[in-house]
Amino acid sequence: MNVKPAEKLSMAIRDAAARGEPAIVAFMTAGFPSAPKFREHLLAVAAGADVVEIGVPFTDPMADGMTIQRSSQGALKQGVSLRWILAELAAMQRPSAPLVLMSYLNPLLQYGYAKLATEAAAAGVCGFIVPDLPFDEGAELRTALAKTGVALVQMVTPVTTPERLSLVCSASEGFVYAVTMTGTTGKNVAVPDTVLDYLDRVSKASPVPVCAGFGIRSREQVAKLREHVAGVVVGSALVEVLERGDDPTAWLQGLRPSAPRSPQHDG
Amino acid sequence: MNAHVRFSADEQREMLDAELAGRFPDARGRFGPYGGRYVPETLIPALERLEAGMREHLHREDFQRELGSQLRDWVGRPTALSHAPRLSAAWGADIWFKREDLAHTGAHKINNAVGQALLAQRLGARRIVAETGAGQHGVATAAACARLGLPCVVYMGAIDMERQAPNVGRMRLLGAEVVPVTGGDQTLRAAIDEALRDWVADPMGTFYLLGSAVGPHPYPYLVRELQSIIGREARAQFIEHSGSLPDAVFACVGGGSNSIGMFHAFVPDRSVEIIGIEAGGRGVALGENAASLSYGWPGVLQGCYSLLLQDENGQIHETDSISAGLDYPGVGPEHALLMAAGRVRYESATDGEALAALTECSRLEGILPALETAHALHGAKRWAEKNPGKRAVICMSGRGDKDMPTLQRTLLAGNSGVAS
Numbered sequence: 001m002n003v004k005p006a007e008k009l010s011m012a013i014r015d016a017a018a019r020g021e022p023a024i025v026a027f028m029t030a031g032f033p034s035a036p037k038f039r040e041h042l043l044a045v046a047a048g049a050d051v052v053e054i055g056v057p058f059t060d061p062m063a064d065g066m067t068i069q070r071s072s073q074g075a076l077k078q079g080v081s082l083r084w085i086l087a088e089l090a091a092m093q094r095p096s097a098p099l100v101l102m103s104y105l106n107p108l109l110q111y112g113y114a115k116l117a118t119e120a121a122a123a124g125v126c127g128f129i130v131p132d133l134p135f136d137e138g139a140e141l142r143t144a145l146a147k148t149g150v151a152l153v154q155m156v157t158p159v160t161t162p163e164r165l166s167l168v169c170s171a172s173e174g175f176v177y178a179v180t181m182t183g184t185t186g187k188n189v190a191v192p193d194t195v196l197d198y199l200d201r202v203s204k205a206s207p208v209p210v211c212a213g214f215g216i217r218s219r220e221q222v223a224k225l226r227e228h229v230a231g232v233v234v235g236s237a238l239v240e241v242l243e244r245g246d247d248p249t250a251w252l253q254g255l256r257p258s259a260p261r262s263p264q265h266d267g
Numbered sequence: 268m269n270a271h272v273r274f275s276a277d278e279q280r281e282m283l284d285a286e287l288a289g290r291f292p293d294a295r296g297r298f299g300p301y302g303g304r305y306v307p308e309t310l311i312p313a314l315e316r317l318e319a320g321m322r323e324h325l326h327r328e329d330f331q332r333e334l335g336s337q338l339r340d341w342v343g344r345p346t347a348l349s350h351a352p353r354l355s356a357a358w359g360a361d362i363w364f365k366r367e368d369l370a371h372t373g374a375h376k377i378n379n380a381v382g383q384a385l386l387a388q389r390l391g392a393r394r395i396v397a398e399t400g401a402g403q404h405g406v407a408t409a410a411a412c413a414r415l416g417l418p419c420v421v422y423m424g425a426i427d428m429e430r431q432a433p434n435v436g437r438m439r440l441l442g443a444e445v446v447p448v449t450g451g452d453q454t455l456r457a458a459i460d461e462a463l464r465d466w467v468a469d470p471m472g473t474f475y476l477l478g479s480a481v482g483p484h485p486y487p488y489l490v491r492e493l494q495s496i497i498g499r500e501a502r503a504q505f506i507e508h509s510g511s512l513p514d515a516v517f518a519c520v521g522g523g524s525n526s527i528g529m530f531h532a533f534v535p536d537r538s539v540e541i542i543g544i545e546a547g548g549r550g551v552a553l554g555e556n557a558a559s560l561s562y563g564w565p566g567v568l569q570g571c572y573s574l575l576l577q578d579e580n581g582q583i584h585e586t587d588s589i590s591a592g593l594d595y596p597g598v599g600p601e602h603a604l605l606m607a608a609g610r611v612r613y614e615s616a617t618d619g620e621a622l623a624a625l626t627e628c629s630r631l632e633g634i635l636p637a638l639e640t641a642h643a644l645h646g647a648k649r650w651a652e653k654n655p656g657k658r659a660v661i662c663m664s665g666r667g668d669k670d671m672p673t674l675q676r677t678l679l680a681g682n683s684g685v686a687s
């Protein structure tokens with residue numbers, strides 16, 4: 001029981017990859033489409049995923065496309081906050097899949113890093129992804145989270161220089177988030193060979209598992225990525241599934257290359 | 268004084284000394300505690316390239332020569348320093364205007380736009396994106412891009428497109444594509460978010476021409492360098508006229524570009540009071556104004572650690588101001604530093620006070636100022652009452668033609684503020 005939260009996260013991804021399929025890191029905005037159904041949605045998502053990434057809504061999600069902008073606003077309108085999310089997690093029967101919080105920096109800054117590290121660990125949070133906190137500005141948060149063993153996951157992108165790539169990968173905890181493209185979340189990426197080459201470079205440089213994300217929404221993409229990364233992050237597409245009221249567990253299971261084909265995952 | 272920002276006298280002295288010695292921004296892009304580079308990883312190489320390009324070109328003789336000739340022959344610099352005799356008589360202090368409203372396209376924004384566009388050209392940019400609030404930065408960028416033959420896209424909040432309609436047409440005539448932003452608060456903040464999203468999609472081919480002294484490093488520094496010609500000219504012109512320095516200088520503060528441009532040359536002159544005026548909107552409560560230095564506390568927005576109007580959860584709050592150019596919940600990091608160091612005082616003027624000052628200036632001096640500028644005018648008026656006979660220079664940051672839709676709805680609507 002002495003496994004650090006950051007390691008629990010790496011292990012979950014490695015274990016899935018060892019079974020021959022990329023780990024599915026499933027993103028949902030906390031409290032969207034419905035705050036009262038947050039716990040239910042979280043459990044349903046976790047049942048189809050290896051890691052759940054819970055989005056803390058923010059007024060100015062500058063790295064996000066239309067879907068996550070919409071889900072963030074929808075959650076904020078219902079009063080969802082970091083405080084509320086941590087309280088919900090602390091109070092519920094949590095899923096066994098490790099949890100990661102995705103938040104822009106300002107809500108974390110205002111919460112206070114020391115308090116955040118303690119309360120996040122107590123609520124079963126294994127790591128943080130902070131899209132507007134590049135490696136160079138992250139020392140303070142990284143140090144605070146390290147006190148409770150919680151990971152600060154770093155991102156790399158196709159335009160990250162080779163020197164920076166090794167620097168960022170060696171500093172990343174839990175996993176490395178390899179952004180598949182230059183752009184915001186929510187688009188549909190074709191996963192051309194140049195992207196696969198880049199993902200191979202990241203996987204080679206990284207001591208922790210690599211998960212590819214941004215624009216992943218189909219089983220074909222996941223199948224194409226399986227040889228190159230340990231996991232995939234599925235965000236906007238899953239938010240849209242929840243928004244439509246479809247079953248997230250079944251949809252996530254259908255993303256796995258071994259799953260039987262179903263029409264909603266084609267194209 | 269902002270109760271959220273408290274530094275000891277020693278800390279204040281240290282910050283001011285470092286600022287005066289030119290040690291800010293430091294290697295991490297900070298002005299004391301403020302500033303930095305809080306952006307998605309995708310933008311890091313683009314910002315590093317911008318910084319390297321800026322360091323290579325900005326202060327080089329050939330670049331400065333080209334910029335200087337564009338500013339002289341196309342923008343119309345130096346702009347005049349005008350005495351304001353009738354306002355002086357009415358207010359009781361000696362009032363002078365630094366006439367950025369006379370610069371090409373009608374505001375100080377052109378100083379920055381033409382400088383950054385020249386830099387973009389040297390860095391081989393294929394395309395320029397910009398945000399705009401009042402539309403002045405959009406017009407300036409569209410004009411500079413037309414002049415240099417660069418394609419230009421301007422993001423503008425839907426609310427601002429309506430209240431600054433004349434500028435939307437001007438941008439389109441100048442060949443820019445104007446993209447309405449209907450998400451977020453539909454004003455300047457949402458326009459910046461959208462411009463950043465555009466830039467993230469093509470960080471190496473697109474040049475983001477940011478319009479105020481905000482955003483990630485190196486923008487606050489770059490914009491200050493390009494705007495500080497305002498204060499350098501004003502200082503020299505005032506000395507030539509009067510043989511001494513003014514007692515006070517004023518500017519309005521939105522993101523803080525005309526103000527940092529006006530103030531920077533005067534910061535070492537300890538005898539000169541420096542006063543920035545923010546938008547006091549309808550009142551002092553959160554959401555009723557856009558006065559981040561007066562009422563905000565530290566946080567991170569759009570790449571920069573500075574003072575923000577936000578709630579206790581770190582959500583950025585909606586702002587309110589009659590002037591689109593001041594309607595922004597953050598402020599440039601160098602202003603946060605100058606306030607923390609105790610060198611510059613920041614106050615606010617309400618919508619009503621700005622409208623009254625606009626009326627007075629128009630009638631007594633024959634100058635219709637921008638609504639943004641009118642806030643600075645009110646600040647100077649308030650100061651003049653307490654400092655009879657002293658001399659103040661106000662940065663006339665822009666002309667008011669763009670504000671006609673708002674003025675039609677307020678001052679010109681029946682029996683409102685304009686007494687006849």
Ligand SMILES: Cc1ncc(COP(=O)(O)O)c(C=O)c1O
Pocket residue numbers: 374375376400401402403404478479480519520521522523524525526591592593637639640664665666
């Ligand atoms: C005439 C004028 N003055 C002032 C401002 C405020 O911007 P800043 O604080 O960057 O000078 C604007 C912004 O649009 C403007 O158009």
